[in-house]
Amino acid sequence: MSTANRHWILARRPVGNGYAEAFALETETLPALAEGQILVANKVLSMDSGTRMYMTDREDSYQPGTPLGAKLIGTVLGVVVESRHAAYKAGDRVRCYGQWADYSVVEPDATYCTGLDDAHDDLKAYVGIYGANGWTAWVGVVETGAAKAGETFVVSAAAGCTGLMAGQIAKARGCRVIGIAGGAAKCDLLTREYGFDGAIDYKAADVEAELARLCPNGIDVYFDNVGGAILDAALANMALFGRVAVCGLITNYIAEGPVPGPYRFDQVLMKRLRIEGFFSPDFYAREPEFNPQLARLAAAGQLRLPFEVSTGLEATSAAFTKLFTGANIGKVVVEL
Numbered sequence: 001m002s003t004a005n006r007h008w009i010l011a012r013r014p015v016g017n018g019y020a021e022a023f024a025l026e027t028e029t030l031p032a033l034a035e036g037q038i039l040v041a042n043k044v045l046s047m048d049s050g051t052r053m054y055m056t057d058r059e060d061s062y063q064p065g066t067p068l069g070a071k072l073i074g075t076v077l078g079v080v081v082e083s084r085h086a087a088y089k090a091g092d093r094v095r096c097y098g099q100w101a102d103y104s105v106v107e108p109d110a111t112y113c114t115g116l117d118d119a120h121d122d123l124k125a126y127v128g129i130y131g132a133n134g135w136t137a138w139v140g141v142v143e144t145g146a147a148k149a150g151e152t153f154v155v156s157a158a159a160g161c162t163g164l165m166a167g168q169i170a171k172a173r174g175c176r177v178i179g180i181a182g183g184a185a186k187c188d189l190l191t192r193e194y195g196f197d198g199a200i201d202y203k204a205a206d207v208e209a210e211l212a213r214l215c216p217n218g219i220d221v222y223f224d225n226v227g228g229a230i231l232d233a234a235l236a237n238m239a240l241f242g243r244v245a246v247c248g249l250i251t252n253y254i255a256e257g258p259v260p261g262p263y264r265f266d267q268v269l270m271k272r273l274r275i276e277g278f279f280s281p282d283f284y285a286r287e288p289e290f291n292p293q294l295a296r297l298a299a300a301g302q303l304r305l306p307f308e309v310s311t312g313l314e315a316t317s318a319a320f321t322k323l324f325t326g327a328n329i330g331k332v333v334v335e336l
């Protein structure tokens with residue numbers, strides 16, 4: 001079967017958030033599948049801020065940089081239309097590392113690919129609560145952060161996908177939860193709609209002073225999505241034996257070279273802190289363990305996730321940009 005396929009390539013390295021200039025949409029006729037490959041009709045492209053790091057040529061990230069001219073890749077949800085792999089057949093719903101394209105050619109034995117159960121008709125759920133962001137939020141709160149009832153839990157990028165779920169999971173565990181987000185509207189949403197006990201607008205407030213006010217006994221767990229100045233503000237307010245669960249460092253992703261700081265590293269010793277990063281591909285295989293826990297919270301109304309949906313492949317660069325301008329609440333996806 002020969003298939004015309006539109007796909008995005010990395011035409012040049014993005015400067016700042018100049019994704020419209022950096023990405024180019026091309027069309028090719030896909031060659032016949034090789035043995036072991038499947039052809040997936042993409043239905044949902046997951047927009048993930050960590051992808052920004054792979055658009056550089058740095059070699060110290062958790063994945064090699066994308067060469068110029070190469071197809072942009074990421075997590076996609078779709079339906080198998082043709083298979084030359086024994087474990088997949090046409091019609092199967094899958095989640096895999098695919099291409100930002102109409103169709104993805106995937107080698108399940110060489111890259112992440114998994115069939116989906118039929119628990120959710122809405123495919124988007126599998127990159128939301130029941131996908132890498134949901135599992136990341138769970139691991140960061142429950143395992144890395146080891147958040148316990150009665151503790152004070154702070155999360156940054158709190159109205160975004162991972163942060164919003166982390167805050168709700170911590171709340172469900174009985175923590176006092178403070179979110180940090182950009183803008184009064186997001187902060188209002190966190191406290192009014194999502195049960196956060198407090199919220200700080202980092203674009204308007206003195207974050208360090210507000211954390212001191214809202215966390216008078218110190219922060220037991222800081223779930224960090226951003227790094228930078230907000231990490232320093234949190235470090236200055238940690239409780240004795242607090243934990244910093246390092247999920248993401250979005251303030252660093254557009255930097256050209258190493259970023260200085262944190263400047264309050266002294267607090268690691270003064271407060272006997274534990275700082276630990278965690279990375280979702282390390283625990284993808286634990287999906288069967290995580291999903292029932294997350295489903296239990298969702299069924300109890302304790303875990304909800306809105307989607308920020310863009311439609312059509314051509315909308316991809318604008319959708320990706322939303323992650324860095326804060327134009328999203330919840331999970332950013334492109335539906336095809």
Ligand SMILES: NC(=O)c1ccc[n+]([C@@H]2O[C@H](COP(=O)([O-])OP(=O)(O)OC[C@H]3O[C@@H](n4cnc5c(N)ncnc54)[C@H](OP(=O)(O)O)[C@@H]3O)[C@@H](O)[C@H]2O)c1
Pocket residue numbers: 047048049050132133136157158159160161162163180181182183186225226246247248249250251278279280281322323324325326327328329330331332
């Ligand atoms: N460790 C892992 O395995 C893993 C897995 C998934 C995600 N992550 C990380 O989790 C973080 C959130 O990712 P996501 O995909 O869920 O995206 P997201 O939170 O849905 O969107 C990113 C949010 O970050 C905030 N932001 C952007 N630039 C910022 C800046 N300079 N300073 C402060 N806040 C900024 C924006 O909200 P505001 O309006 O509040 O600025 C934006 O909505 C990222 O750091 C990502 O790399 C890690």
